[in-house]
Amino acid sequence: MPDAILFDVKDQIATITLNRPEALNALNIGLARELYEAALQADEDPEVRCIVVTGNGKAFCAGGDVKEFAGNLPRISLLLKELTTHLHNAISRLARSPKPVIMGVNGVAAGGGFSLALSGDLVVAAESARFTMAYAGIAATPDGSSTYFLPRLIGIRRALELFYFNRSLMAREALEWGLVNRVVPDAEFPEALGALARQLAQGPTLAFGAGKFLLHHSLGGGLETQMALETEFIARNGKTEDFKRGVTAFAEKKVPTFKGR
Numbered sequence: 001m002p003d004a005i006l007f008d009v010k011d012q013i014a015t016i017t018l019n020r021p022e023a024l025n026a027l028n029i030g031l032a033r034e035l036y037e038a039a040l041q042a043d044e045d046p047e048v049r050c051i052v053v054t055g056n057g058k059a060f061c062a063g064g065d066v067k068e069f070a071g072n073l074p075r076i077s078l079l080l081k082e083l084t085t086h087l088h089n090a091i092s093r094l095a096r097s098p099k100p101v102i103m104g105v106n107g108v109a110a111g112g113g114f115s116l117a118l119s120g121d122l123v124v125a126a127e128s129a130r131f132t133m134a135y136a137g138i139a140a141t142p143d144g145s146s147t148y149f150l151p152r153l154i155g156i157r158r159a160l161e162l163f164y165f166n167r168s169l170m171a172r173e174a175l176e177w178g179l180v181n182r183v184v185p186d187a188e189f190p191e192a193l194g195a196l197a198r199q200l201a202q203g204p205t206l207a208f209g210a211g212k213f214l215l216h217h218s219l220g221g222g223l224e225t226q227m228a229l230e231t232e233f234i235a236r237n238g239k240t241e242d243f244k245r246g247v248t249a250f251a252e253k254k255v256p257t258f259k260g261r
Helices: 029-044 066-070 073-096 112-118 146-154 156-165 171-177 186-201 205-217 223-237 241-251
Strands: 005-010 013-018 050-055 059-061 101-105 108-110 122-126 130-132 182-184
Touching: 005 029, 013 029, 013 186, 029 050, 029 073, 050 059, 050 186, 059 101, 059 112, 066 073, 073 112, 101 112, 101 186, 108 112, 112 130, 112 146, 122 171, 122 186, 130 171, 146 156, 171 182, 182 186, 205 223, 205 241
Parallel strands: 013 050, 050 101, 059 108, 101 122, 108 130, 122 182
Antiparallel strands: 005 013
């Protein structure tokens, strides 16, 4: 049986590819477990300075494997708990990673795949990509972090509209709603995704990670607490090699070369 996840590191970019194309990369326990393992590996590798998650074939991820659900109804609660535990561990690791995480949505992102896409720092979508929650269609409740990220991205009313009516958003509409950062023609998608990943992998990795933490923390903290953290982090970051490179290059009117240190 082929691996449910393909993992590759090149040019300091870790690419995690969902690899069940015959099932539109639907999430089963094997894929979710391997996704978590790949997320850990990418996060721990000191050579990796950017993480990309994408899908093999025509889909990004069609959500949970509903055929598997139907075949395991007597033990469905146990199956869903195991599946979401692995999926949630993977999403938590990617969301908390100090490295930039790009979701490359190459096709449909439905259910858990929709949720996974939302959890990225940036989302690049092919023109033909489609986003839908899909949960209500099988009388399920959302998982995969969507009830955390979606209201923060688009508000409660629009989030409920997507959930209640299984409304599908094509890539351009998802961009207008604020779910996607960039939409590119299908033929240009791999090149555009790679170019963005390379740009981030060459950036000030430690500063990116600290800024990512601060932005996430701000959603639940108060003003003075947040400013105290800003003081702590900017002072700490001033000791990095990249900071020295950045300010020196600025003073000399040159373009800095960052090393992620």
